[in-house]
Amino acid sequence: MFVTLFCSSQIDKEAIDSQVNERKKKEQAEAESLKAYAADAVRNDKAACLLDQCQLKDERLLQGGIEDFRLNFQPRWSRREYDLSNPDKIRGQEGIQMLPGLVGEDPDSQGRLKKQQEQLREWSVQQQHELTTARHQQRQEEQQHDQDRVDLDNKALQLQKIEEERRRTVALATKNFNLTKAAENAEKRWKEWQQQEEDNRTDILNQLQGELLRESQEQGISVLGLPRLRPDSYKGLTDEQLRHIINCQQQQIDEKRRIQAEQQQEELQQDRFRVASARTALLMERQQARINKQVRRTQDNTNAQLAEAHHEQKKYLEKVYTNIPDDSYFSQFNTSSR
Structure with missing residues (x-):
C-alpha cells in the first residue's frame, strides 16, 4: 500500500494530461491551418482556371471573328496571289461585258465558279x-x-x-514512454529510500553497540602509554585527576582571596x-582666602587715601592758577615765517 501511494505521489498525471491536451490543440490548430491553406489553394486554382x-x-471568339472576316471579305479570287503572272487580271475583268462565243470568253466559268464555291464550302466545313x-480537345484538357x-x-x-495519424501515434508513444519512465524513477527512488x-x-x-558510547575510561588510554589519550574515545577524568584539579582550584581561590584582601587594605x-x-588643602585654601581678604581691605584703604589727596591737590591748583589760557593765547604763535 505504501509503495502504491509513493509511486502515485511521484507521477504528475495532471501535468502529463495538460501536455497531451496542449499537443492535441496544437495539432488541431495546425490541421485547421493546413485545411485553410488547402481551401485557399483550391479557390485560387479555380479562379485561375476561370x-x-x-x-x-x-x-477563340477573336480567332472566329478573324476567320469570318476573311471568308466574307477576303476571298481567294480577290487576293493578289491568285494569279502570279497577272494579279490584277480578274479585278480588271469585273466590268467587261463580252458576248458569248467571242475570243477570250471562258465557257467553263460557271463550273469553275461552282467548284470554287464548293471548295470554299469544304474549307469552311x-x-x-x-x-x-479544338474546342472539344480544350474542354477535355480543362476537365483533365x-x-x-x-x-x-x-x-x-x-x-x-x-x-x-503519425503525430497522434508519436504523442501516444511519448505519453506512454513518459509514464513508464516516471514509474521507473518512482520505483528507483523508493528502492534508494529503502x-x-x-x-x-x-x-x-553499530553506534549503540560499539565502544564509542560506553563509559569505560580505559578505552581513552592510548596504546603508547598513560600520558597519551585518544581524543575519539576519551570518557572524562579519573577520581585522582578530579581531586588534584579540585585542590588546585581551591589553592587558586585562596590565593585570589588573599590578593583581594591586600588590594582592599591598600x-x-x-x-x-x-x-x-x-x-589639608581645604584648610590652606581657607587661610589663603583670609589673607587675600585682608590684602584687599588694606589696598582699598590706601586707594581711598590717595584719591582724597589727589582731590585736595586739585582744589589747591584751582585756587592758585586762576588765569587759564584760551585759544587766543595759542593763536599768537607761528603767525609769520620768521
Missing part, C-alpha cells in the same frame, strides 16, 4: 470541324486539369490525415591619605 477559360474563350475538334487538381487536393488531404533507511538503522545499531589606606590631603 481566368484561363475566359482568356481562351476571348481568343473543315475549319468548323477543326474548330469543334480539373481532375488533376482534385486528385492533388485529395492526395494532399490524405497525406495530411496520414501526418495527423536502502538509505536500512543503512541508517545499521549505522545506529585601597583603604589610599582613601585615608586622599581624605587627609583634601582636608
